[in-house]
Amino acid sequence: MGRAILSRVPADIPCPRHEDNTLANATETEPTRRDFLYIATGAAAAMGAGLAAWPFLDQMNPSSAVLAMASIEVDIAAIQPGQQVVFKWRGHPLFVRRRTPKEIAAARAVAPSDLPDGLARNANLTDSAPASDANRVIKPEWLVVVGVCTHLGCTPTVSTPQSPQGSYGGWLCHCHGSEYDTAGRIRKGPAPQNLAVPPYAFTGPTKLKIG
Amino acid sequence: MAHSSYVPKTKLGRWFDQRLPIVRLVSDSFVTYPTPRNLNFWYVFGAILTLMLVVQIVTGIVLAMHYVPSADAAFGSVEQRIMREVNYGWLIRYIHANGASMFFLAVYVHMFRGLYYGSYKAPREILWILGVFIYLLMTATAFFGYVLPWGQMSFWGATVITSLFSAIDQIIPNLGTAITHWLWGDFAVGDATLNRFFSLHYLLPFVIAGVVGLHIWALHVPGNNNPLGIDVKGPQDTVPFYPFYTVKDGFFMVLFVIFYLAFVFYAPNFFGNPDNYIQANPLVTPTDIVPEWYLLPFYAMLRAIPSKLIGVLVLVGALLTLLFVPWLDTSKVRSCRFRPLMKQLFWLFAADCILLGYVGSQTADAAWHLGGIDFPLVWLARFGTLYYFGFFWVLMPWIGKREVTRPLPESIAQAVLAKGKH
Amino acid sequence: MKPALVLALAAMSVAASAEDLTQPQAPQVQSWSFDGPLGHYDRGALQRGFQVYKEVCSACHSLNMVAYHDLAAPGGPGFSEAQAKVLAAEAHIPAEPNDKGDVFDERGNRIMRSGILADHFPPPFVNEQAARAANGGALPPDLSLIIKARQGGPDYVYSILTGFNQHPPHGFAVQEGKYYNPFFPGRNISMPPPLKPNLVSFSDGTPATVSNEAKAVVTFLAWASEPQLEARHRIGMQVLSFLVLLAGLLFLSYRKIWHGKPEDPGLVHDLPGTGTEKAPVGDPDSLSGG
Numbered sequence: 056m057g058r059a060i061l062s063r064v065p066a067d068i069p070c071p072r073h074e075d076n077t078l079a080n081a082t083e084t085e086p087t088r089r090d091f092l093y094i095a096t097g098a099a100a101a102m103g104a105g106l107a108a109w110p111f112l113d114q115m116n117p118s119s120a121v122l123a124m125a126s127i128e129v130d131i132a133a134i135q136p137g138q139q140v141v142f143k144w145r146g147h148p149l150f151v152r153r154r155t156p157k158e159i160a161a162a163r164a165v166a167p168s169d170l171p172d173g174l175a176r177n178a179n180l181t182d183s184a185p186a187s188d189a190n191r192v193i194k195p196e197w198l199v200v201v202g203v204c205t206h207l208g209c210t211p212t213v214s215t216p217q218s219p220q221g222s223y224g225g226w227l228c229h230c231h232g233s234e235y236d237t238a239g240r241i242r243k244g245p246a247p248q249n250l251a252v253p254p255y256a257f258t259g260p261t262k263l264k265i266g
Numbered sequence: 267m268a269h270s271s272y273v274p275k276t277k278l279g280r281w282f283d284q285r286l287p288i289v290r291l292v293s294d295s296f297v298t299y300p301t302p303r304n305l306n307f308w309y310v311f312g313a314i315l316t317l318m319l320v321v322q323i324v325t326g327i328v329l330a331m332h333y334v335p336s337a338d339a340a341f342g343s344v345e346q347r348i349m350r351e352v353n354y355g356w357l358i359r360y361i362h363a364n365g366a367s368m369f370f371l372a373v374y375v376h377m378f379r380g381l382y383y384g385s386y387k388a389p390r391e392i393l394w395i396l397g398v399f400i401y402l403l404m405t406a407t408a409f410f411g412y413v414l415p416w417g418q419m420s421f422w423g424a425t426v427i428t429s430l431f432s433a434i435d436q437i438i439p440n441l442g443t444a445i446t447h448w449l450w451g452d453f454a455v456g457d458a459t460l461n462r463f464f465s466l467h468y469l470l471p472f473v474i475a476g477v478v479g480l481h482i483w484a485l486h487v488p489g490n491n492n493p494l495g496i497d498v499k500g501p502q503d504t505v506p507f508y509p510f511y512t513v514k515d516g517f518f519m520v521l522f523v524i525f526y527l528a529f530v531f532y533a534p535n536f537f538g539n540p541d542n543y544i545q546a547n548p549l550v551t552p553t554d555i556v557p558e559w560y561l562l563p564f565y566a567m568l569r570a571i572p573s574k575l576i577g578v579l580v581l582v583g584a585l586l587t588l589l590f591v592p593w594l595d596t597s598k599v600r601s602c603r604f605r606p607l608m609k610q611l612f613w614l615f616a617a618d619c620i621l622l623g624y625v626g627s628q629t630a631d632a633a634w635h636l637g638g639i640d641f642p643l644v645w646l647a648r649f650g651t652l653y654y655f656g657f658f659w660v661l662m663p664w665i666g667k668r669e670v671t672r673p674l675p676e677s678i679a680q681a682v683l684a685k686g687k688h
Numbered sequence: 689m690k691p692a693l694v695l696a697l698a699a700m701s702v703a704a705s706a707e708d709l710t711q712p713q714a715p716q717v718q719s720w721s722f723d724g725p726l727g728h729y730d731r732g733a734l735q736r737g738f739q740v741y742k743e744v745c746s747a748c749h750s751l752n753m754v755a756y757h758d759l760a761a762p763g764g765p766g767f768s769e770a771q772a773k774v775l776a777a778e779a780h781i782p783a784e785p786n787d788k789g790d791v792f793d794e795r796g797n798r799i800m801r802s803g804i805l806a807d808h809f810p811p812p813f814v815n816e817q818a819a820r821a822a823n824g825g826a827l828p829p830d831l832s833l834i835i836k837a838r839q840g841g842p843d844y845v846y847s848i849l850t851g852f853n854q855h856p857p858h859g860f861a862v863q864e865g866k867y868y869n870p871f872f873p874g875r876n877i878s879m880p881p882p883l884k885p886n887l888v889s890f891s892d893g894t895p896a897t898v899s900n901e902a903k904a905v906v907t908f909l910a911w912a913s914e915p916q917l918e919a920r921h922r923i924g925m926q927v928l929s930f931l932v933l934l935a936g937l938l939f940l941s942y943r944k945i946w947h948g949k950p951e952d953p954g955l956v957h958d959l960p961g962t963g964t965e966k967a968p969v970g971d972p973d974s975l976s977g978g
Contacts, residue, residue: 092944096937100516103934110354111328118332118351123757123806345833346753349916356916357923513945517938524931531924532725535836543837543913544829553873 132261139213148202162188162238177252191238200239204228206246270294300504302492310518311376318369325362335464337457340416341545360534367537368526370560384600385491391592393484398588403474410467417542422555425455433575495601503678562626570647596666604672615657622650713870715843734765737908750811753832757805763918779803826878835913842906847871849902852881
């Protein structure tokens, strides 16, 4: 038991004392006398631990397989005016809609200041760009938006002449009634923001690269 | 346990100490804890083992974020997803796989050190027994873990070892087969087996951690043994754990980590078997089924016995023998430094384990061809198994009483002073 | 190294008697650019090897775990992303179902699309049974991990590829439909000799001898088995150098704490009994332990 450790010290080992015969204090408590060597060693160990932590944190980031699918190329040649095609991009539906001249005119007819969400929400422009129709597209005929309702994430249904959805000719989200116009901007309902426009570019007259 | 010298320095510290004295516990156990001043390099392996347990748990949890425990997807989730796609996945996998080997290397050094210095003798018997439990849990954990990549060796190693339970059929008909099917969840090793092995592989390390806590507690009650094997007589025989052993252990642990990471970065498949880079195929048996190196001595013992049942009993017996060591050794002297005969038998035992390991790595019908005579290695294994059991059950009890031991020093401090070192 | 030890002992046991024809010959040891702690992949060899794989081996052997974007990744063959995209586009990948849910066209053929960077190398056969049927019952193994999956690694694969020119020794029976290769276990291999001189034409002017073709494709396959080798070596050097430095600092701290001189400002005073102590550790007058 530990008591054995505290058994009486044999008499032949002297009680250590300083020159002035005071008992020496057993522990050193002043940090200012800590040696540079110990600080350097401690700092190196801490730095090593920090650097070693990085791989364990980075492994949770999207893997190379996920990143390889972060960018897709689609062919939109077969899409007719007034038609929408849905692609899958980064796990979400992506709407590519070929707009008729009437739909473009309807989108241009309203000023951004009259909209519930006045910002363009276009990843290809700055954050503060207003939600004019020109700021929602690259080529007016082609509208590309992420098909995720900005309210709680449902997929909105596209409005067609045969089957109109909502009063603005764009999309209606059946979950809670959000209505989007022909530029994908929110007009009515609980959704706070316009449908997001992803980063994309035309790599040819009928080819898009998204992401 | 020594009287606690922890004095909280802040009001918050005092408030906390009155409610949950955990800072006191840490201070008493790892800061002011009086440790014999003569502990040598071989005593760092306890700390190394704690480090390795933490490393394996952390890397294991991270790997489990990407691993898929299904027979169809397991191999791909390791070799494609983790090794190629996940950021630093290859590094974490190699750290975990090589970590298992390092864990066992350290535990064998730790166990052999305990045998050499008599650390299992009174009053540390329970400490030793807890250690044996930890070793058995480690063996089970490693066995389950090796199955998870679902390579050829994973599958066939699992098949061979779990099939051992069917040897019980020779005692109670049909019971062994029933147990084996129960373990498999199927009529052969398969998806059901893999899933449950994953669950158990995740669970057992935390059981190990709990037993390690008991192990360290059981150590701190009597205090550490030391290379002289003599009791601590007073404060002049000890130094506070911090900073003396934190810095000494820290230094040796970094050396160990350098050795470990040299394998991870420059020879990551040294301890492995190429057959495990082939996806498991229940229809094709590899030419040689071998477990990982740390299980080879027991594998050799198993194969040394022609009868399946006796072979299993010998294997189990070899492991359970370790539990009895504190009572098998009858010597009053702890440390082999003062036991010249036991010291030689100990080194023979160590050589025996290495010999058994070597035989375990060869094929069952391997033989040495010495000048025209064929010497099957299985006879080496039989001889080695005999010495293994003889060392514990015959030599330890017999030598203890008859050995002429060398005179012990008066105290640790005196021995240290006599050497003129610390 | 364990394999070397095993091989040396095998050689020892063989040396006493005539060559044991039931055992394969030990692989011929080569020197590879990726050998050793400073190993790296020779870019030229990787690109030539990719060409050999594409033009020769891919007819029978899949490479399931390699994706086209890996060809542009650091530590690999070093194609640009644009080049890798072109290589991907040459591949035919089974297309996803069209809007009508079809995967087969009117003639019953599988509808295909051209590959993108994210695609993996498509297998030559649709499943194992089709592969066996096309290869006399033998299954050409996937090559993604072949270098790590065989004892002897790159030396073994190189020896197999270049070992077909040896004649079977007198009395050795070559099985029907197989070929003699002394490095293959059993010495009867189902694969016909895959490489011939000038089978491919290397654009960098390297002579297309069987040895060069084999060296190139083995280097490429070594990369396919271990794409992270160069990063592993580089990070290893950084980590181990740091640890050596840390070990040095810890050693100096250890010496100072255990053997420091009395006037050194330190955390704890020296040990009792050494004659240099300022104060004892474990002052017997105090009640504290240690």
